[in-house]
Structures are given as structure tokens and as C-alpha cells.
Amino acid sequence: MSQHITLSIDAMGGDNAPAMVVEGMDMALRDLPGTKFIVYGRSEQLVPLLEKFPKLSANVDLRHTDDVVSNDEKPGIALRSGRQSSMRKAIDAVGQHEADGVVSAGNTGALMAMAKFVLKTLPGIDRPAIASLLPTMRGESVMLDLGANIQCDAENLVQFAVMGEVFARNVLHIEKPSIGILNVGTEVLKGNDSVKQAAAILSETKLPIDFYGFVEGDDIGKGTVDVVVTDGFTGNVALKTVEGTAKLFAGALKQELMKSLPGKIGALVAKPAIDSFRERFDPRRYNGAMFLGLGGICVKSHGGTDALGFCYAIKVAHELVTDQLNEGIKEDYARFSSEHHSIPLIAAED
Amino acid sequence: MSQHITLSIDAMGGDNAPAMVVEGMDMALRDLPGTKFIVYGRSEQLVPLLEKFPKLSANVDLRHTDDVVSNDEKPGIALRSGRQSSMRKAIDAVGQHEADGVVSAGNTGALMAMAKFVLKTLPGIDRPAIASLLPTMRGESVMLDLGANIQCDAENLVQFAVMGEVFARNVLHIEKPSIGILNVGTEVLKGNDSVKQAAAILSETKLPIDFYGFVEGDDIGKGTVDVVVTDGFTGNVALKTVEGTAKLFAGALKQELMKSLPGKIGALVAKPAIDSFRERFDPRRYNGAMFLGLGGICVKSHGGTDALGFCYAIKVAHELVTDQLNEGIKEDYARFSSEHHSIPLIAAED
Numbered sequence: 129m130s131q132h133i134t135l136s137i138d139a140m141g142g143d144n145a146p147a148m149v150v151e152g153m154d155m156a157l158r159d160l161p162g163t164k165f166i167v168y169g170r171s172e173q174l175v176p177l178l179e180k181f182p183k184l185s186a187n188v189d190l191r192h193t194d195d196v197v198s199n200d201e202k203p204g205i206a207l208r209s210g211r212q213s214s215m216r217k218a219i220d221a222v223g224q225h226e227a228d229g230v231v232s233a234g235n236t237g238a239l240m241a242m243a244k245f246v247l248k249t250l251p252g253i254d255r256p257a258i259a260s261l262l263p264t265m266r267g268e269s270v271m272l273d274l275g276a277n278i279q280c281d282a283e284n285l286v287q288f289a290v291m292g293e294v295f296a297r298n299v300l301h302i303e304k305p306s307i308g309i310l311n312v313g314t315e316v317l318k319g320n321d322s323v324k325q326a327a328a329i330l331s332e333t334k335l336p337i338d339f340y341g342f343v344e345g346d347d348i349g350k351g352t353v354d355v356v357v358t359d360g361f362t363g364n365v366a367l368k369t370v371e372g373t374a375k376l377f378a379g380a381l382k383q384e385l386m387k388s389l390p391g392k393i394g395a396l397v398a399k400p401a402i403d404s405f406r407e408r409f410d411p412r413r414y415n416g417a418m419f420l421g422l423g424g425i426c427v428k429s430h431g432g433t434d435a436l437g438f439c440y441a442i443k444v445a446h447e448l449v450t451d452q453l454n455e456g457i458k459e460d461y462a463r464f465s466s467e468h469h470s471i472p473l474i475a476a477e478d
Numbered sequence: 479m480s481q482h483i484t485l486s487i488d489a490m491g492g493d494n495a496p497a498m499v500v501e502g503m504d505m506a507l508r509d510l511p512g513t514k515f516i517v518y519g520r521s522e523q524l525v526p527l528l529e530k531f532p533k534l535s536a537n538v539d540l541r542h543t544d545d546v547v548s549n550d551e552k553p554g555i556a557l558r559s560g561r562q563s564s565m566r567k568a569i570d571a572v573g574q575h576e577a578d579g580v581v582s583a584g585n586t587g588a589l590m591a592m593a594k595f596v597l598k599t600l601p602g603i604d605r606p607a608i609a610s611l612l613p614t615m616r617g618e619s620v621m622l623d624l625g626a627n628i629q630c631d632a633e634n635l636v637q638f639a640v641m642g643e644v645f646a647r648n649v650l651h652i653e654k655p656s657i658g659i660l661n662v663g664t665e666v667l668k669g670n671d672s673v674k675q676a677a678a679i680l681s682e683t684k685l686p687i688d689f690y691g692f693v694e695g696d697d698i699g700k701g702t703v704d705v706v707v708t709d710g711f712t713g714n715v716a717l718k719t720v721e722g723t724a725k726l727f728a729g730a731l732k733q734e735l736m737k738s739l740p741g742k743i744g745a746l747v748a749k750p751a752i753d754s755f756r757e758r759f760d761p762r763r764y765n766g767a768m769f770l771g772l773g774g775i776c777v778k779s780h781g782g783t784d785a786l787g788f789c790y791a792i793k794v795a796h797e798l799v800t801d802q803l804n805e806g807i808k809e810d811y812a813r814f815s816s817e818h819h820s821i822p823l824i825a826a827e828d
Contacts, residue, residue: 200665265726275662278670312625312714315550320628320711345718349726358715361670364662365712366719368695373723376615376699377759381731384755385748394748401741405734409727 133162133449135442136227138218139169140196141234143432146170149233150177152438154184159439160446166221168193168214193217197238199431206238207245215239219246222424229425229445231416233438236428240276240419247424250454252461255280256421257288258360258428259295261414262370264351270296271310271348271356273363274417280359282325285309289330290461291420292355293337298456299447300354304336308343308353310362318342322359345369374409412437416444421457425449483512483799485792486577488568489519490546491584493782496520499583500527502788504534509789510796516571518543518564543567547588549781556588557595565589569596572774579775579795581766583788589778590626590769597774600804602811606771607638608710608778609645611764612720614701620646621660621698621706623713624767630709632675635659639680641770641807642705643687648806649797650704654686658693658703660712668692672709695719724759762787766794771807775799 137153139146146169153165164187167174171192178185195213197206210216215234221227223246232239240256249256259272272288273280280288289307296305309327311319316327319342330339340353345366348356358366381402385391395402407413411430415437419426425448429441448454487503489496496519503515514537517524521542528535545563547556560566565584571577573596582589590606599606609622622638623630630638639657646655659677661669666677669692680689690703695716698706708716731752735741745752757763761780765787769776775798779791798804 202667263726265729278662310715312628312711317552345715345720346722346725348719349722349724361662362712362715365660365695365708366715369698369716369719370695370723372696372699373720374699374727375696376613377724377727379615380758381755384751384758387754388751391748391751394744394746394751396744397747398735398741398744401734401738401744404737405731408730408734 133160133446134164134166134227135445135449136166136218136221136230137168138215138230138232138234139167139174140193140214141232141239141431142429142438144434145233146173147177148433148435148438150174150181150184151435152442153188154181155435155439156442156446157184157187160443163187163446164189166191166218166227168217168221170194170196191217197235199235201235201238203235203237203241206235207241210238210242216242216246219243219426222426223247228449229427231427231429231438231441231445233429233431233433233441236275239426239428243419243422243424243426247422247426249421250423250458250461253287253291253421255284255287256419257291258417259292259420260367260417262348262367263409263414264349266351268300269348269351269354269356270300271358271363271367272420273358273360274367275360275364276419277360279361280322282322282329285322285326285357285359286329287421289326289337289339289355289357290335291457292357294457294460295418295420295453296354298453299451302354304338305354306338306340307355307357308340308347310348310356310358310366311342311344314342314344316342326357371411374411378406378409412440414440416441418444418448423454425454483510483796484514484516484577485795485799486516486518486568486571486580487792488565488580488582488584489517489524490543490564491582491589491781492779492788494784495583496523497527498783498785498788500524500531500534501785502792503538504531505785505789506792506796507534507537510793513537513796514539516541516568516577518567518571520544520546541567547585549585551585551588553585553587553591556585557591560588560592566592566596569593569776572776573597578799579777581777581779581788581791581795583779583781583783583791586625586778589776593769593772593774593776597772597776599771600773600808600811603637603641603771605634605637606769607641608767609642609770610717610767612698612717613759613764614699616701618650619698619701619704619706620650621708621713621717622770623708623710624717625710625714626769627710629711630672632672632679635672635676635707635709636679637771639676639687639689639705639707640685640811642707644807644810645768645770645803646704648803649801652704654688655704656688656690657705657707658690658697660698660706660708660716661692661694664692664694666692676707721761724761728756728759762790764790766791768794768798773804775804
């Protein structure tokens with residue numbers, strides 16, 4: 129399957145770009161043989177880097193661009209003035225069906241704005257959402273939105289629920305994924321208007337959706353539901369809070385173990401177990417946020433990641449292409465939205 | 479100092495009440511000798527429990543109440559119909575200056591509504607906030623609001639910032655605490671209107687406040703700032719996300735260690751270090767959310783906690799009384815708000 133997949137890569141996005149991008153592609157290629165990369169960026173930087181990886185180079189179509197979208201560029205400005213940038217060109221390659229998906233570690237807002245402009249949203253989707261996998265006690269859950277939509281109404285949340293459901297079914301291969309809306313309590317009366325109305329819609333819907341109801345912040349780690357739906361503000365804070373807590377824990381565990389000789393010896397003896405623990409929660413393993421609801425596969429890597437993290441982001445894009453996520457969303461959403469529009473938005477219309 | 483402190487206790491709030499409440503008081507008394515407790519609840523349950531702790535009993539003034547505020551009671555209903563409840567009577571004891579502070583593990587919304595009604599807010603405070611300490615890489619930070627105010631405007635956030643600053647100075651004894659507003663990015667253009675306006679006000683203020691600017695979810699664990707300011711929706715989700723991630727980590731670490739013989743042996747050798755790690759992040763140590771901005775000390779224990787957790791909540795109340803938090807808030811806030819009202823709420827007035 130992987131022989132036929134081509135990914136376009138923005139080589140200039142990210143704190144450690146383009147070196148980590150090139151190295152990340154090389155790592156990914158080892159696990160995904162046959163993948164082709166169309167790589168956009170400054171050739172004077174990329175050519176010497178690629179020379180170090182002959183096997184990768186054979187699978188790279190390097191296309192020079194001078195322009196780079198900076199991290200502090202506003203999305204609207206980037207959209208207007210960044211037409212020749214590595215980011216835009218990489219997205220264009222998907223729009224022109226040269227590539228099956230795009231990966232960038234650059235400016236999130238600019239990437240979303242450009243991707244929305246070039247790839248358009250899928251039928252029935254007003255606003256695309258950013259989704260990511262998170263580790264839980266039960267395995268993995270998907271959470272969305274993670275920052276594309278700072279303020280969301282009930283209708284947006286319902287659309288996220290549907291997109292998340294399709295994602296969990298098609299990519300996580302969960303037969304009947306459960307959906308929860310993130311809230312400050314599980315009682316129906318809790319929360320703001322958007323979550324209350326969205327829950328009312330999802331509870332009353334005849335859609336074949338397994339709507340669990342409200343979940344709280346600690347349900348993310350518990351894995352209470354397969355899909356956690358939230359607005360982009362709360363979702364972004366929650367995701368980064370998980371990351372921050374993970375780092376705090378990993379750091380503190382090391383600190384406590386290194387404080388005493390028994391700690392050091394125990395850590396040495398238990399090293400394989402501790403390594404396995406650390407690896408399980410390595411944030412790089414969860415790198416690769418997916419833009420859902422677009423007419424093309426677009427994956428955003430964490431800007432501060434290293435080669436291994438970028439490699440995982442490439443793998444995410446590869447998997448979304450393999451699993452034909454967008455075909456699934458399109459089909460399911462057409463069915464869902466015809467159902468859904470027969471359901472009155474009771475509270476929202478008040 | 480502790481000889482003179484009297485706390486009123488709602489013995490009926492919490493999943494494991496009243497047993498864990500009585501045991502928690504006994505634990506707290508060992509570390510805070512001389513503390514007196516006025517205990518409200520069903521005497522038929524409490525008398526046999528107290529008999530097991532003769533030393534505690536000597537410091538308890540037991541006052542029978544039949545009524546209990548249930549967990550699913552709406553705050554408004556509890557306020558009107560719960561006048562004879564253990565929760566309300568315990569708050570009344572503070573209002574009538576019989577007790578220096580109240581601790582309850584019951585219904586948060588009802589506790590806040592009753593406390594606000596009985597104790598009133600401090601001058602200049604529109605809405606009290608719920609605050610809690612959180613473990614960080616640098617030690618501890620305070621975060622507020624954690625759920626009292628689901629929707630907040632810029633003015634609310636500014637008031638939280640001031641209350642948090644006073645708290646960090648008076649209770650955490652940090653000379654010049656730094657304040658950050660939780661957001662989805664650190665650039666000034668990011669976020670919703672409330673956080674942008676609040677940041678603009680705090681940046682322009684001549685108040686002697688060390689305003690850091692925006693922080694993100696991962697800054698909570700890093701301890702980037704001493705005071706993390708946010709609305710009650712986001713704060714509640716962030717707090718519970720920290721708790722959930724902590725549980726996920728502790729569980730997964732144990733799981734990985736117990737999987738293999740080297741893991742088990744290593745864990746045994748390193749037991750003191752691992753215990754110390756677990757203890758450092760034991761959620762019970764961070765139990766005891768503080769209601770800031772009220773005319774009396776009120777501490778909310780987690781409903782699902784055990785005796786040790788309740789003991790920590792009592793210690794929090796004791797410390798707030800000892801440090802005369804409310805005196806500090808009153809003095810500082812009077813100074814702050816006279817300053818603050820001279821600063822135009824530029825964006826908010828638009």
C-alpha cells in the first residue's frame with residue numbers, strides 16, 4: 129500500500145527546521161518504505177542535508193522556495209503574502225493532487241488558513257478542527273478541537289463530534305466509538321450554553337452515534353470515551369496541560385530516583401520497565417495534529433519537536449491517507465448531516 | 479498560634495462522609511494541636527464515630543443537624559431550602575464569628591452560593607473565585623478560577639489576578655509573585671476577547687503587580703508563573719486534566735514495573751524514591767480548594783477524598799486563618815482597586 133503514497137513536506141517550519149525535517153523523513157522512510165516526498169524549502173540548506181541520506185534522497189523531489197512563513201505571522205497576512213512560501217507550496221501540492229497529504233511544523237494558524245483556502249472544507253463542515261491522539265488508561269482517545277476555533281457554538285461542537293466519530297471508526301478502527309463533551313461536571317445542568325445545547329442535540333439525535341454525555345478533565349486520562357469534543361480554547365489548554373504534567377512527572381521521577389543510591393540502583397535494575405514507561409508517554413509519539421474537515425490530508429507537527437517527533441507526524445499523515453479518512457468523513461457526514469438537519473436546534477433557536 | 483483557631487466542619491459532605499471527616503479531623507489535630515472544631519451533622523452517626531477518637535472528641539463541639547445538601551441539588555434550591563443543613567450551619571458559624579473558617583466536602587455550587595450569601599464578598603470583588611495550589615517543577619503555583627465562574631469577562635479575570643497575587647504573597651509568602659493569564663498562545667493577538675482585554679489592562683496598570691503575560695497549558699506544570707489566572711470553565715478542565723494525567727502516570731508506572739521481574743526488583747530497591755515521588759504528587763496533598771474574595775475563610779474539600787485528603791483541606795483552612803488572608807486581600811484590594819478604577823477598560827468599553 130505504502131508504495132503509492134506521496135507526501136508533501138514543508139521543510140522550513142519548526143524550531144529545528146530544516147535539519148530535523150530531513151532526518152525525520154529518513155526515519156519515517158525506514159518504517160514506510162516506498163513513500164515519496166515532495167519537499168519544499170531553501171535548496172541551499174536542504175541539498176547538503178539530503179546528501180547525508182542517500183536512500184531518502186532517492187525518494188525526494190526537492191523544490192526550491194525562498195519564502196518562509198514565520199511563527200509570528202498572522203494567518204490572514206500569511207494567506208495573502210505567503211503564496212510562494214514552502215508552507216503554501218506544500219499545501220498546493222495536495223490541492224493539485226500531486227501529493228496525498230501535507231506535513232508542516234510551521235505556524236499553526238497560517239497552516240490552517242492556507243489549508244482551508246486551498247483544500248476547502250468538506251461538504252457540511254463549517255469549520256475544520258484540529259485533532260490529536262492522547263494516551264489513556266485504556267489505550268488512546270482522540271480529542272478535538274485543539275485550537276482552530278477559539279469560540280464555538282453548539283453547532284460547531286456537534287460537527288466536531290461527528291468528525292471525531294468518523295475518525296475514531298476509520299483510523300482508530302473502533303467499531304462504535306463513544307463521544308463525550310468536555311465540561312466542568314457531568315450533570316446536564318452544568319456548563320456554558322454551547323456545551324449544554326450540543327449535548328441536547330447529540331442526546332436527541334437518531335444518528336447511530338454512541339453519545340456518552342459530558343466528561344470532565346480527568347476523564348481524558350481515564351479514557352472514559354473514545355472521542356473528547358471541546359472548543360479550541362479549552363482543548364488547547366487541556367492538551368498542553370497533559371503535555372506539561374507529563375514533563376513534570378518524568379522530570380520529578382528522575383529527580384527522586386537520582387537523589388539516593390538505592391534510587392539509582394533500583395532505576396538501573398528496572399531500566400527496561402522505566403524506559404518502557406517513558407516511551408509510552410513520550411510526547412513525540414503523540415506528535416502530529418490532524419486537521420479534520422478539510423478536502424485534503426493536512427498534519428501539523430509540533431513546532432518544537434525533533435526528528436523523531438517529525439517522523440511520527442509523517443506517520444500520522446501516511447496513516448490518514450492509507451485509511452482514506454476523508455472518504456470516510458465525506459460518506460458518513462453526508463448521511464449524518466441529512467439526518468442531523470431534521471433535528472431542531474431547540475435551545476440554540478431560543 | 480494554633481491554640482486559638484476554631485474551624486466549623488460540615489461533617490455530612492463528601493462521598494465517604496461522615497467517617498472520613500471525623501478521621502480527617504483527628505489526623506489534622508495531631509499536626510495542629512489546640513485546634514477546636516464545631517462539627518455539624520447527624521449526631522446518631524457522628525457520636526459513635528467520635529467515640530473512637532477521644533482526643534479529638536475533647537476538641538469537638540458537636541451540633542446536631544438533620545438536613546444534608548445532596549450533591550445534585552441546584553445551588554439556588556440549596557440556598558433557599560437548606561437553611562438547616564449541616565453545610566449552611568457550618569457556614570453560619572463563620573458568619574457569626576464562632577468559627578474562623580469552614581471546611582466542607584459537599585456540593586461545590588451550593589457551598590459557594592451559601593458562602594456568598596452568608597459571608598458576602600469583600601469590597602471591590604464582584605465574584606469570588608475558587609483557587610487551588612498545584613505542584614510544579616519549581617514548587618507550587620496557585621490557579622484560579624477553578625469552576626465558580628463559567629463565563630468571565632476581562633474585569634473578572636483582572637479581579638482574579640489581584641486576588642491571586644495577594645494570596646501568593648500572604649499565604650505562599652512570595653515577595654513579588656508573577657501572574658500569567660492562561661491562553662492558547664503567548665502572543666498578544668491570541669485568544670478570546672476576555673483574555674486579550676484582561677492582559678491589556680494588567681499590562682498597562684501602574685499597580686505593583688508582576689504581570690508576566692499569557693501562559694499556556696504546559697506552563698502550569700513548568701511553574702512559569704506563581705499565579706495562573708483563567709475563567710472557571712477552562713480552570714476546572716485544566717485542574718482535572720492535571721489530576722487525570724497524574725493518575726494515568728502513577729497507574730502506568732506501576733503497571734510497567736510490575737510487568738517483569740527486573741521491574742519488580744528495581745521497584746523494591748528504589749521503593750523510598752518511588753514513594754517519595756508518589757507522595758509528591760499525591761492528589762490528597764493538593765486537596766482543599768480555597769474560595770477567594772469572600773468575607774470569611776471557606777475551603778472546599780474534594781467530594782471523593784479520604785481522611786488524609788480531608789485532613790489536608792483542614793490544614794489549608796487553618797493556614798488561611800493563620801496567615802490572615804482576608805485581611806491581606808481587604809487591605810491590598812482597597813489599594814489596588816482605587817488604582818485600578820483609574821485605568822480605562824479600553825477594549826471592554828467598545
